[in-house]
Amino acid sequence: MSASLRDTVLDVRDLKVTIGRRTIVEDISFSVQKGQTVGLVGESGSGKSMTVLASTGLMDAPASSATGSSVLTGERELIGATPAQLRKVHGSRIGFVFQDPSTSLNPLLTIQRQITESLEAHGRGTPKETRRRALELLEAVGLPDPEDRLHSFPHQLSGGQRQRVMIAIALACEPELLIADEPTTALDVTTERQIIELVWDLQERLGSAVIWISHDLGVIGQVADDVTVLRHGNIVEQAPVQDIFARPREAYTRELLDARPLIGAATPSTPPGESPVVLDVQDLDVKFQVRTPTGSRTIHAVDDVSFQVRKGHTLGIVGESGSGKSTIANALTGLVEPEAGTATLTGTDLFQLSRGERRDVRRRLAMVFQDPFSSLNPRTEIGTSIAEPLKVHALGGKDKGSRKGRVQELLDLVHLPRDFASRFPHELSGGQRQRVSVARALALEPDVIILDEATSALDVSVQAKVLDLLRELQGELGLTYLFIAHDLAVVQQMSHDVLVMQKGRAVEHREAGALFADPREDYTKMLLAAIPPAEPRAGARV
Template sequence: MDAVLSIQDLAISLPPGADRDYAVQNISFDLNAGEILCVVGESGSGKSMTANALMGLLPDQVEVARGVAQFEGRDMLALPDTERRKLRGDRIGMIFQEPMTALNPLMRIGDQIAEVFEAHNRHTPPERREKALALIREVGLPDPEKIIRAYPFQLSGGQRQRAMIAMALALDPAILIADEPTTALDVTTQAQILDLIKTIQERHGMAVMFITHDFGVVAEIADRVIVMRYGEIVEQGAAREVLSNPQHDYTRALLDAIPSDSVPTPEPVTEPPVLEVRDLRKTFVTSGGLFKPTRSVTAIDGVSFSIARGEVLGIVGESGSGKSTVGRAIVRLVEADSGEVILDGQDMNALSPAELRTARRRVQMIFQDPYASLNPRKKILHALCEGPIVQGVPKDKAQARAHELLEIVELDPGAADRYPHEFSGGQRQRIGIARALAMDPDLIIADEAVSALDVSIQAQVLELLRDLQQRLHLSLMFITHDMRVAAQLCDRVAVMQFGKLVEIGPVAEVFLNPKAEYTRNLLAAVPGTEWQVGAA
């Protein structure tokens, strides 16, 4: 194959005081025409930094120390910003992980796609609109005439990612860089985006550099794979060879950390319920504006289930299925329209505000983004002590308990005197777990608690949750879109679609013999399933 991009001895220096001298060093590889090259590694491995160096998007105080990146007869790393800006979007397109932050919230989707043509002085305004419509159709967005006039907030996560792909494809680039484009998506939307990227790559004959931490994605789309750790390449080769016969211990560790497709059969839980949800309903109504009708969305539609003391119940489904709304309605972060939430004989929905403040101690939440749920201006000790102190626990006892909890979640007690930004994502999630435990709850609701973590960190947090759940005899409601994670952690699983509970039962029964077609579709959409089955 002919190399479209050839990188030799790339090194990117970090500012003084960083945990290492180089973000990446000794990086050499080729990206060949018509291939999908996956770059895999944990957070901090340097995979995104490598892509950003090529695009001229490095943060301040981070710079290329040495290296060459040959593309179409020129060294991209040596080009002035004006020249590199001409290449961005024209010869090299890029898709980012979070389209909501990459898209302009104040511009319509059609205008943002047309802006790519305008920036490179291509076509007349009417031609730009027609080409934007054609791209919207190519990436499979519904109702193109409506989408072209829509704003980003009016689209789903998968639709926004398709709009980003349309922008990246606008000028038919030779290279497409996709930086974790499916990490935040549910399993079926992820499968659709992966299929779209693969289809478009074949149709346009592009070379694709796909950055990910998910080996399931690698198995699904990669021709070749590069594995990075601490800023260096530790292994590279054909995807099938690396997946079936990894040579480096780190690659084997990443593969071992992937939740397997085997479904354990946990002991049945026979204790009485700690929580009963009966016929819970919630409809969100958005007020209409000028010439706009009122719109209503049924988020929870007659949902009923129970959680036994000491049981882990998984709630799975796509984005928009209502699973997170159920969790928030239980603790009344969202007020249900009707239904009962019975916690040890007490209906949470019937409590006064004063009674609710007391009862909430018994149900705690672990959120998807621990950084957003921690006060960046307060030390960790404050985060762990604030709730107990409000509930009347003496300050000295709350602080002593905080240090105990940090040890329980396997963090140094000295972490209490540090701020949230000083911790990794996995460490912050451990702090979130410690904060939930500080209230000695009867039930913990974990809302997508591991979905944003690297696979190895995810495995550690799941192991910690299961260990704590068994040791402390906790009841846990685990909300996730990751079917493999649910299979490994949960005793029973409930499947939600469009606000309804379509299936519920023991995890082995639901996963190995699903009754609902929707459940079968979710399981079929898990990336890399065929590879794992073959590997087993």
């Protein structure tokens, strides 16, 4: 799309952001035209979000300052604008969609109130008119049963539905510019595809400009016309999306491209010989009673699911949000009580244990969660966190010296420096924190490690390194994994066998190579089709 001053919606020049004495972003310049999508891509800490927050007047970090210029539609300077001036712009001319809708939406207000609030603030109609507009927006973003959803609260919606509500709020006043800050990172691949196509469709109809922030070039390739690659607060490369993918000039851009999970990677080689079955789950059934505005109802979260995992193997469990993947893990670890079924771990039925017996068996079934920051105690040193399971189960020696030696061994295993034992979680990056979580899971030498979306919250480059570590440890130690994920491209890299879940039921359960070569079920084919392809497609529409 050819750029012209008349069509420029936002023009950012020589942006510099400092917090205290530290420079966060420096010498950033870019512009976005009417109907165009500009992608800002880079790893965590690259300055993507800070660039957009500063250029749109949303930055409020203590001791922060922004210099340079950010002009909206040729007339409004946003750098240094007063709060009153920014209030007239935010919501009406600039809409925002952030990464986590659960923290962006008010849990105490209905969906209708949260949509009409923006309309009322900018004088866009009477209460009756704003309610009608809210209903139109929910229909436009494809929310099922929009009339009923007007009276729902955020916790009554799925993650994808909450993100659709955020988009409805952002588009309520038909803004000239839409800011999408990692809007699909926490979503499964099919919901991600739906959100991408939704924003694309609404952009075509409204002619809005879009700035799409992501750490994943695979996603950027599906949405952006032009791409700005950031690293350490500086621009590494700027080019049309096709050039970024076909002819990246900088090594860092090539690293981001190479780190993308893509379908077609080789599945792990099967360990030699017939390995014994470590975990045998049969006829697992889990139900929940939930309260709704119209009364209580039963959710059949897991419906008659059976599988086996052999020693040294990885079973990948994949499916959309709400498919029952994590519920299986919660049932195995005793966090939820199953209605029926058996789960035999090296001869012990996990569902027939008393509370005291469960404590003893937990050392044989370890878990690594999605968010390493929330699973580590922020007030506890890393070494203490890793040693905690050793102390609880009276392993690794009775004295602190013996446990300290074991902690050092575990840090070596996950390729972290031994002096990290004296650090706190906030002093580590996301990838380093997840390595600590893996070390803690290994501390008790468990029979099975459950990895519940253990890499989905990480940058793609960090994710690739953690996946390499997990495969390396499995090869060295003969580890057995239950690998839960929503991304089939990642599952392919890790799994010997794959169980595909949909709405609580097992849709397809096969050897990984056979499943990826010839998926039998339409749902599996849909999951595969939702993965961003290797080549960009959005730029073709310019």
